[in-house]
Amino acid sequence: MEKIFRVLECTDHQKVTCATFMLQGEANMWWKTFRKILEAQDPVITWAKFLEALYENFFPESLRERKEVEFLYLTQGSDSVMAYKKKFEELAWFALAHIDTDAKKAKKFLRGLNPQLKGSIVVLKLRSYAEVLERALLLEDSQRGTIQGNSSKVQGKRPIDSQHSRDDRPQRHQRTHYEQTTQTPCRTCGKHHSGQCRQNSDNCYRCGG
Structure with a gap:
């Protein structure tokens, strides 16, 4: 109205x-x-x-003062830049004396940003609220893209199942030992082997030559 x-x-x-x-x-x-x-x-x-x-x-004035204090201590926290901006502008009405110029508004908004964003923007010495907001949004998009890219690389790698490889070896050994112990001992030499016994022959035990 x-x-x-x-x-x-x-x-x-x-x-x-x-x-x-x-x-x-x-x-x-x-x-x-x-x-x-x-x-x-x-x-x-x-x-x-x-x-x-x-x-x-x-x-009442007590509620207005509470909103003013909430604005003065407002930080981005776990919010996105746009969510922080929304809260910032909603509460700004209750603390107009603290942001009566665009430079003060930009400084207050910058002060509440997360350290990783704030550190990259402070060095630019921006004086406009719109410039600080735009730079924060660009940096947030860049960081989000980097995190997503690293996540995709990690997910694309297929770890070696070393435990599975280790487990296979004793199983094969156990099967060989089981097969050996279930064979009937040779009547000529008393040992476990397959095929014809070569104890009394001149042939090679391995190749039969």
Whole structure:
């Protein structure tokens, strides 16, 4: 409504009349009672007085101060740059005195960024809020691309199953030993072997030659 008032260049009286006409429910009941109190103090109710009374009832100063402190200590944390920007601009309204210039706003936004982003932007000495925001978004995209690329490389590698290889060897040995022990001993030499016994021959035990 204040945007409309600025466009139409409304007077204080017109602002109060139009704003109170739009009140509904609890707010409308409040105004019916409080209007008499204000008129008893001064028949002329200015827009500034109306806003002060409205905020005091529905948005007390203690809550506004709490929002201001929340803005002053706001940091990016685990949020993305865009999520941090959204919170920053929502809370900025409660601390306009701290960011009354674009340079102050840029400095406050930069101060709350994560260290890995802030360190790369501080050296650029940017003075514009829009420039700091744009640089933070570019750096975030670059870092995200690097992390995703490294992750893909790690996933593409197939580790060697050394434990599986080690386990195979004793199993083969066990099967050979089992096969040997299940054979019937040779009646001529008393040993375990396959084929014809060559103990009493001149042939080679290995090749039979």
